[in-house]
Amino acid sequence: MNYRHGFHAGNHADCLKHALLVGLLGALRRKDTPFAVADLHAGRGTYDLAGDQAMRTGEWKGGIGRLLADTPEPLAEYVTLVQRLGLYPGSPAIIRALLREGDRLVANEKHAEEHAALAAWAAGDARITVRQGDAYVLKGLVPPAGFKRGLVLFDPPYEAEDEAAKLVAALIAAHRAAPTLVLAAWYPVKHLAPVRALRDAVREARLPKLLDAALYLRPPLDPTRLNGSGLLIVNAPYRFGEVAKPILAALAARLADVADGAVHLDAAA
Numbered sequence: 001m002n003y004r005h006g007f008h009a010g011n012h013a014d015c016l017k018h019a020l021l022v023g024l025l026g027a028l029r030r031k032d033t034p035f036a037v038a039d040l041h042a043g044r045g046t047y048d049l050a051g052d053q054a055m056r057t058g059e060w061k062g063g064i065g066r067l068l069a070d071t072p073e074p075l076a077e078y079v080t081l082v083q084r085l086g087l088y089p090g091s092p093a094i095i096r097a098l099l100r101e102g103d104r105l106v107a108n109e110k111h112a113e114e115h116a117a118l119a120a121w122a123a124g125d126a127r128i129t130v131r132q133g134d135a136y137v138l139k140g141l142v143p144p145a146g147f148k149r150g151l152v153l154f155d156p157p158y159e160a161e162d163e164a165a166k167l168v169a170a171l172i173a174a175h176r177a178a179p180t181l182v183l184a185a186w187y188p189v190k191h192l193a194p195v196r197a198l199r200d201a202v203r204e205a206r207l208p209k210l211l212d213a214a215l216y217l218r219p220p221l222d223p224t225r226l227n228g229s230g231l232l233i234v235n236a237p238y239r240f241g242e243v244a245k246p247i248l249a250a251l252a253a254r255l256a257d258v259a260d261g262a263v264h265l266d267a268a269a
């Protein structure tokens with residue numbers, strides 16, 4: 001548990017995950033029936049990009065920094081939200097900004113300090129429940145009590161060797177526990193072998209309405225670098241590929257190394 005998201009907040013991976021998250025929440029908001037979101041690896045809520053951690057890596061400059069300077073239309077809703085919230089919004093802050101009165105967020109975080117910050121951030125908002133526990137112990141988290149519509153977000157730090165295997169098992173268990181919910185899981189792209197293995201394992205699990213949306217900043221050849229990342233979506237909303245495609249293209253145009261970037265959008269179930 002060494003990972004601290006503050007060093008990476010607003011980087012290209014956050015931009016991919018959060019821009020698609022805004023799109024997924026938009027799909028849920030299309031119907032009046034309330035929905036719930038379980039954010040299983042929530043982090044602390046918001047991040048100060050002028051703070052020590054963010055300034056030490058400067059990763060946000062190659063991510064949200066570029067999008068704030070020049071915002072392409074498909075990313076306008078996401079970037080406007082970032083501007084409106086001031087501090088860089090983590091996933092729970094993005095979700096909270098798009099909750100309606102009857103919608104709910106359950107935000108879970110394992111790390112004690114991050115959890116304390118998250119609880120302080122959420123205090124006073126009756127729509128949000130904050131939990132501290134292991135995301136993979138889904139009991140009580142998935143499905144969020146009383147909801148058949150909604151989203152479960154998996155955003156693990158991939159510190160452990162077996163993280164991808166645990167993630168696939170958790171996706172299968174979450175789908176079994178809540179077959180109608182949208183599941184979204186972020187994954188890193190360093191080199192291709194582990195990405196292929198993850199994609200194959202998810203396909204073999206025969207999870208329904210699978211959409212895999214990834215952004216490569218450069219060819220994924222150097223395993224020591226985060227060369228891109230992706231979001232695996234189960235029970236993808238109707239025609240979500242059409243929402244994801246321009247978002248990916250806009251991210252590639254702004255964030256990829258010149259001419260070397262690529263996107264991967266695979267709707268094969």
Ligand SMILES: C[S@@+](CC[C@H](N)C(=O)[O-])C[C@H]1O[C@@H](n2cnc3c(N)ncnc32)[C@H](O)[C@@H]1O
Nearest residue numbers: 005041042043090091109110111134135155157
């Ligand atoms: C990539 S960060 C989350 C960022 C956040 N989702 C966002 O988009 O703003 C991953 C978080 O998961 C937490 N974490 C690591 N292992 C966990 C586990 N087994 N259960 C719950 N949280 C965990 C870490 O402390 C870290 O805050």
